[in-house]
Amino acid sequence: MPRILSGAAILLAILLSACDRHTPLDASPEGIRAHGELVVLTRNAPTTYFIDRDDMPTGFEYDLATDFAHYLGVPARFVTLDSITDIQDALAAGKAHMAAAGLSRLESRAERFEFGPGYYEVEQQVICRRGGPLPRDLQALADVSLVVTAGSSYEARLQHLQQTEQPGLTWRSDDTSSTEQLLQQVWEEHIDCTVADSNIVAINRRYFPELVIMFPLNTPELLSWLAPKGAHELATAMDEWYQQANEAAFVTEIAARYFAHVEVFDYVDVARFVRRIQEQLPDYEPMFRAAAEQYDLDWSLLAAQAYQESHWDPAARSPTGVRGIMMLTLRTASEVGVTNRLDPEQSILGGARYLANLRERLPDSIEEPHRTWIALAAYNVGLGHVHDARALAQRLGRNPDSWLDLRTVLPLLSQPEYYRTLRFGYARGSEPVQYVRRIRNYEEILMQQLAMHFAAQ
Template identity: 30%
Template structure:
């Protein structure tokens, strides 16, 4: 009986993973990194990096940053999806890679750690490179065969395009349909009908709409934002707006008004109504949680977290690692200059609309938007 028990104990138990790999009992109980075959079989590549403009940051619900976009291309080459795990520093990245919590460090590491296998994108002048686990030679070889220095230039060019206004497919219409009659757009009656849902002046919502789409109901951004008010599909679903109706002017404006009202409710601590509108506009463009991070930084540094003039300074500073890596900041890097510029342009156009538009609804039915003759005339 004793011999039989010993024999059973000496038999190697095997565990079969969902993607078809067989692991020994000793392997199954230890957290290890996936091999290249495991990664492909599981359909996911896990990237470890640090938040920042060159590495990874969230931009309107999409990942951006040179290292992320490169790794995204590599994952596409493998035929798998990409998951990002953010770390606070390089020590955490290396430890998590060793523990099997990630497959690849997409960050320019100094080539000094003997526990790592360096491969892929590199900066020879700085002696830095991406890294994988020492035992994952197949992944390192595949990464080296895929990468070429020209990819960096291509990705930088693509990122520059995506972050420009050119990445929004739209016709550019005049910012005023009929100045002499005080008609802003073909959709004034919808702004007048739905802006009160958010307790907004309809001309402010019209100014925002022009900034978003230049009054083109078919506008589409690379990130997937659609229609007059550039509503993301996920936001549309949350608001009860179907993708089949998202280009309908009335339904798009109505959904946007509902979203503005929701954002206004989340800024009830900003008691001044006009100030609150600036916070709402900033959140619509740059994200609610980034704005909250800037408010927290403002308060920490002795400013007024409910003053747009104070908070906008820290929205700008969220592109500086001294600030976006502050422990009080929960959502990292932000392209703050874009958001502050967005709010400023809407404020300026709103002031112009207030000086011309009378608020009547009797003119829209006989006019259609006039195509701008020269695109560069209208600054977006």
């Protein structure tokens, strides 16, 4: 388990440490092993590194860099700094071995650092707000209030465009706000527009649905790790690790875990959900919390599932006869002790019991979070079809214990060449895939909205 530091105390600790240590860290693989840990600079953000509901570190960059540290044979220690400029300055001063912070390959950075592998493709996007100025091209962008993060690839791109295409282009570089904070400022109408990488936009647009993607500023580019200038052996080790991790589909799996479920954005749906969090959720939150505690579930997951099922309508009915806030069939309601499916408290308790039961009946080899995601799929399509999908996954050389593999196999259950060979036969296998994706989306939006609410109090 890597040791975790964060916040202002981190920066102070680094600076004090630097004062005591007059020489920069040795960034060679041998030096890192001698040091006993890989010191990684990063940002505290949903696309890089953050602490999850279980107070555990997680994030796209966290998972990748932790695996690289294991490749070197040492634990990782993550240091979070507030700005890209701080990260680059600290790395250049030898206060860390590498930076894994969603950074692009820029010529200016090549003068100060060595690049690791290009591991994820992003596009710089101009982001504005519905109801505000909506520039459609560079010329129109010159007429709005545009703010970007200082020291970022966005700033470098704007400087290039100003010199080569649009001399009238102006902007303000903010050295105190992160990209995520600037997106929120656009949403709050404090500024007109900003620029952000497409993966950051995809995640944050679910929290701030009025944000609008106007146009790209560049062709897609690769994010890369940074190593200190001259650390050629470390950069080579990064490339070698990446080749192995990529061949094993590890990088693709980690990227899918954090980004695949946010690829599709529906403004109307997200805006409606955010509104109902404020207007309807307070009526049912105590019920979700009580049921979740009783059956060892996350209440936010249960609430997100209920929204996917019924949009929190206790009188909801489907053409197939399922009813209530958790949309239980008569058979399932009977199995879990629900006598009135239209009673929201009964329905939520029954749905939680059913989901917990499905999770319990899955093979012990399935670990979290895949266990819960696969149980959700079974809630939607039935446990028999999930068992069929697992058998088919094994037959196709996929991992039957991984949701990331099962979600590629489940749609095959609607194809005769596959379902005719399986015990439970045909199923609309794409539906549970979308079902789980939407629940994960709703849960993340819900948690972010609640965090924003508490922060405002």
